[in-house]
Amino acid sequence: MAVIALVGALDTKGAEYAFLADRVRAFGATPLLVDVGVLDVPALPARIGRDLIAELGGGSLAELRDRGDRNAAITVMARGAASALADLAASRDVDAVLAVGGSNAAYVMAEICARLPFGFPKVLVSTIAAGDTRAYVREADLTLIYPVVDINGLNRLSRPVLANAAQACVGMATSRYVDSDDGPPLVGVSMFGVTTDCGSAVVRGLGDRGFEALTFHCTGVGGRTLESLVRNGTIRGVADLTTTELADELAGGVCTAGPDRLTAAAEAGVPQVVSVGALDMVNFHDSVPPEFSGRLFHPHNPAVMLMRTTAAECAELGRRIAARLNPSTAPVAVLFPHRGLSQLSVPGGVFHDPVADEALYQALRDGLRPGIELHEFDTDINDPAVSAAAVDLLATWLEKETP
Incomplete structure (x- = not known):
């Protein structure tokens, strides 16, 4: 029987977790309760206690209670829950x-998910699902x-x-698809809607050279x-x-991937072909900061509202790319x-x-x-010449490494 870990504060959410445990059993699996509550008496026993x-x-637990510091x-x-799971x-x-x-609950689940492998079933029922979930996903x-x-007792909704949620979790656990680890080397490809032609061509080209390409949508989470x-x-x-997420990092856009973007390959010794796709824009949602008026x-x-990057911003982006x-x-x-x-x-x-594009080029x-090759093209980024060059460079390097 599949075992479903039910992780929550069993003092404030006892009724909900009792209901979940019953439904897990009804669907043919075994519930394993993990209590992350601190203050009040648990409403039901847990296999892994607080x-x-x-x-x-x-x-x-005594120290946490005495401090009274919720954070x-x-x-x-x-x-602790992440370690246990x-x-x-x-x-x-x-x-x-x-x-x-x-x-x-979402924060606890985020910490747990960071320690679990890809493909392991992870389900969160939370009101945060209707908001900005990046900090939790x-x-x-x-x-x-x-x-x-709100998760506040049981009712007809x-x-x-x-x-x-319980049935979904049981279904994922009992019918879990596990892909083979045997396969071609994996290559990461970054893409945005306005660079789709380039990204798609690179994926096809790498596949033709015997590699499996993973595409990442550069919305911040994708880059991370x-x-x-x-x-x-x-x-x-x-x-x-x-590398558009760098522009959002610089100007405060909503698609920033943080200060570590474009650093992992250099630190890990992984070959990389880099370009300047969509560095002509910064992304905003509902409102644009007033300092960008005009x-x-x-x-x-x-x-989504896009803002064109200036020559000064492009020059700084070029310097940051070079430094990374x-x-x-x-x-x-x-x-x-x-x-x-x-x-x-x-x-x-x-x-x-x-002018802005030239400032970016000069800074780069x-x-x-x-020792770092700079290849220039009298085309735009979505021209087949760019994607073909990216495929040939990266595939050639990787083929030399493959036994």
Whole structure:
């Protein structure tokens, strides 16, 4: 029988977890309750109690209670739950994990997911599913379910949602698909809507050369996931042709991947081909900061507003790219398309700005250390010449490494 870990605060969410445990049993699996509550008396017993969870998190339950610091308590309990679930998953004593609740439950689940392997079933029922979930999803394959009503007792709306979550978890655990580890080397490819032609051509070309390409949508989470998979050794080479997340990092856009973007391959000694895809834009959602009044904007869709990067911003982006690539020990090449960084900045496009593009090019040329190849193209980034060069460079390097 599959074992489903039910992780939650059994003092404040006792009724909900009792219901989940009953539904897990009804669907033919075994519930394993993990208590991350701190203050009040648990409403039902747990297989893995809160004392052990606090200890695994580097604290003690008594100390957490005495301090009365909710933030400190959730930090310790989340760390302990993550440790417990990582051990249970590694020993195959648990087959899926399910949590329900608000932002605290989501934080605990985020810490747990960071320690669990890709493909391991992870389900969270939380009201945070209707908001900005990046801080909770991070780079995990986490399934989110919005409960419609708050997780605050059982009612005719919450019961069906919780039952569905339990059944989904049991279904994932009992019919889990496990892919073979045997296969061609994995290569990461970055892409955005305005660089799709380039990214798609690179994926096809790498496939023709015997590699399996993973495409990452550069929305912030995509870039962080790419970096994470490079660091843990999953990805053997990178075609990072869409580095647009760096522009959002610089200007405060919504698609930033943080300050570690474009650093993993250099640190891990992984070959990479890099370009400047969509560095002509910064992404915003509902509102644009007032300091950008008067800038050039273009609506990508009703939910996304794009802002054209200036020459000064492009120059800084060029310097940052060079600084992050220069420490590389593996082969590196930079591809620069002079006639457009995306679909929008080709001649005649709304973001066409040769001065800004030239500032980016000059900063790259001046900042890259000797030994890093800079390939120039009198085309835009989506021209087949760019993708063909990226495929040939990266595949040639990787073929030399493959026994």
